[in-house]
Amino acid sequence: MDVGETLTFIEEPIVQAAETLFVNEFTDGILNPNVPMLGPLKDGGTIIANTAPGCWGPMITPAIRGGHEVTKPVYIEGAEVGDALVIEIQSIQVTSIATSSGTDEAQSDRFIGDPFVKVKCPGCGKLYPSTIVQGIGQEAVKCATCGTDTTPFKMSNGYTMALSPKGDIGLTLGKEAARRIAQNAKEFMRTPENSIQNPVTAFAPSDLIGLMARMRPFVGQLGTTPSKAMPDSHNAGDFGTFLIGAPHEFTMTEDELDIHRTDGHMDISRVRAGAVVICPVKVPGGGVYVGDMHAMQGDGEIAGHTTDVAGIVQLKVSVLKKVGLQGPILLPNGEDLPYTAKPFTKEEKRIARNLAEEFGVKNIEDSFPLSIVGSGANLNSATDNALARAAKLFDLPVEEVRNRATITGSIEIGRHPGVVTATMLMPKSLLKQARIYKPIKRQYD
Numbered sequence: 001m002d003v004g005e006t007l008t009f010i011e012e013p014i015v016q017a018a019e020t021l022f023v024n025e026f027t028d029g030i031l032n033p034n035v036p037m038l039g040p041l042k043d044g045g046t047i048i049a050n051t052a053p054g055c056w057g058p059m060i061t062p063a064i065r066g067g068h069e070v071t072k073p074v075y076i077e078g079a080e081v082g083d084a085l086v087i088e089i090q091s092i093q094v095t096s097i098a099t100s101s102g103t104d105e106a107q108s109d110r111f112i113g114d115p116f117v118k119v120k121c122p123g124c125g126k127l128y129p130s131t132i133v134q135g136i137g138q139e140a141v142k143c144a145t146c147g148t149d150t151t152p153f154k155m156s157n158g159y160t161m162a163l164s165p166k167g168d169i170g171l172t173l174g175k176e177a178a179r180r181i182a183q184n185a186k187e188f189m190r191t192p193e194n195s196i197q198n199p200v201t202a203f204a205p206s207d208l209i210g211l212m213a214r215m216r217p218f219v220g221q222l223g224t225t226p227s228k229a230m231p232d233s234h235n236a237g238d239f240g241t242f243l244i245g246a247p248h249e250f251t252m253t254e255d256e257l258d259i260h261r262t263d264g265h266m267d268i269s270r271v272r273a274g275a276v277v278i279c280p281v282k283v284p285g286g287g288v289y290v291g292d293m294h295a296m297q298g299d300g301e302i303a304g305h306t307t308d309v310a311g312i313v314q315l316k317v318s319v320l321k322k323v324g325l326q327g328p329i330l331l332p333n334g335e336d337l338p339y340t341a342k343p344f345t346k347e348e349k350r351i352a353r354n355l356a357e358e359f360g361v362k363n364i365e366d367s368f369p370l371s372i373v374g375s376g377a378n379l380n381s382a383t384d385n386a387l388a389r390a391a392k393l394f395d396l397p398v399e400e401v402r403n404r405a406t407i408t409g410s411i412e413i414g415r416h417p418g419v420v421t422a423t424m425l426m427p428k429s430l431l432k433q434a435r436i437y438k439p440i441k442r443q444y445d
Helices: 175-182 185-189 239-243 254-260 346-359 379-394 398-408 428-433 437-444
Strands: 018-023 038-051 074-076 084-094 098-106 131-133 141-143 153-163 169-172 212-214 218-224 276-280 286-294 311-320 329-331 367-375 410-415 419-427
Touching (some): 038 286, 074 311, 084 218, 175 185, 276 437, 367 379, 379 398, 379 410, 379 419
Parallel strands (some): 018 038, 038 074
Antiparallel strands (some): 038 311, 074 286, 084 276, 084 311, 131 141, 153 169, 367 419
16 A cells, blocks of 8 residues: 555554553554554553654665654553543653754755655665664765765754753763764764664754753654654654645645645744643544753744753553644643743732622633644635634634733744644633543643
8 A cells, every 4th residue: 555645553552551651662664544553541541751863863764764853652441533532741851861853954866856755865776774883973874885974964064962861951061072072973962772773963063152951851752643654854844735635645735735634843942841741633542742952942942953862751641532732732831831821820800800890790701721733825714724723613703812821821932833722711601611621620720
């Protein structure tokens, strides 16, 4: 069967569901609903995953065909198409000692159509060649067949960063220190045993020296398996546009992308320990996967890449029945909410009651915050997507959603060019109607 076709989902075998599942296996970069999942995991069970670094390592490893290296999806007992999964991020721990990153420059002679997906060796022409790392620097990744430098991306401006043992501060290093790390690149990255990616620290970039940055780790990839096979880094409305009419087997139409994607590739810095993500279920069992941990990032990931690290993630996953989501809902930590979307204090509620009494308002909304994730080719279309998703979920006019987001929330950039959250307060009655009240109440009440 052509992996680009809409697939018939495999029914998972009937086996005893686990209470806790330890995950250290990875995809080849493709999220494929026709490939058996790990698990099953009990409804309410725990996933503990040793995640591999995201962007740069997989990007310079042609055998990884999706641009990232995420964990194999996990089948959740009782999760059916049309349900939702509540994923509580219980902890995130960085295990890398150092990393490298920077802005990218695709090498036009080394791919067909998409440098994240269909890489070819410029020497022997082999597709998805196996590679070895010889020496250090941006020519260190060689084709295992002919020995040609076959990296599909180079760094136009890059840095090597050491990470403090307590996980609080990173510092970019000079040329000699970067070269010392590059000579033992995999050990400094602490890449998991089953990962096949080439360690990006082997590039030894050092264009930024002595830059200090605060660490606040989060996961750039967290979600559920799309209902049609696609590269993991393209499971969103912005990167996914590369699939529209693409010259490879994962080509899609715009409508197909809208239907099948689950927006697991968010790169939203608020997807960190203590946050909750409610994800759509588009295949039996949901297929929860995680990866692309970052040590720090400001809104927008404006360089295109940030500090990719290995780490340990603990997730609690529960099923919400008959919740028809088009994309994810994020419940950030309270401190990560915009000022206008924070839950009201008792004093603020008292003031509102006084105003209601004075002006004859009979009922005041009992409201809670949430962030609707939207994605698209650019930030405007991503915003429209988030607002439309909210309007459909709560059966409201888009104009009302715009008003609510304006005066009780905010539009926040996850990733440039096209991932946003539309954060707003919603009344308890509508949250109950949408069947998502209970996890939101637990998060904020």
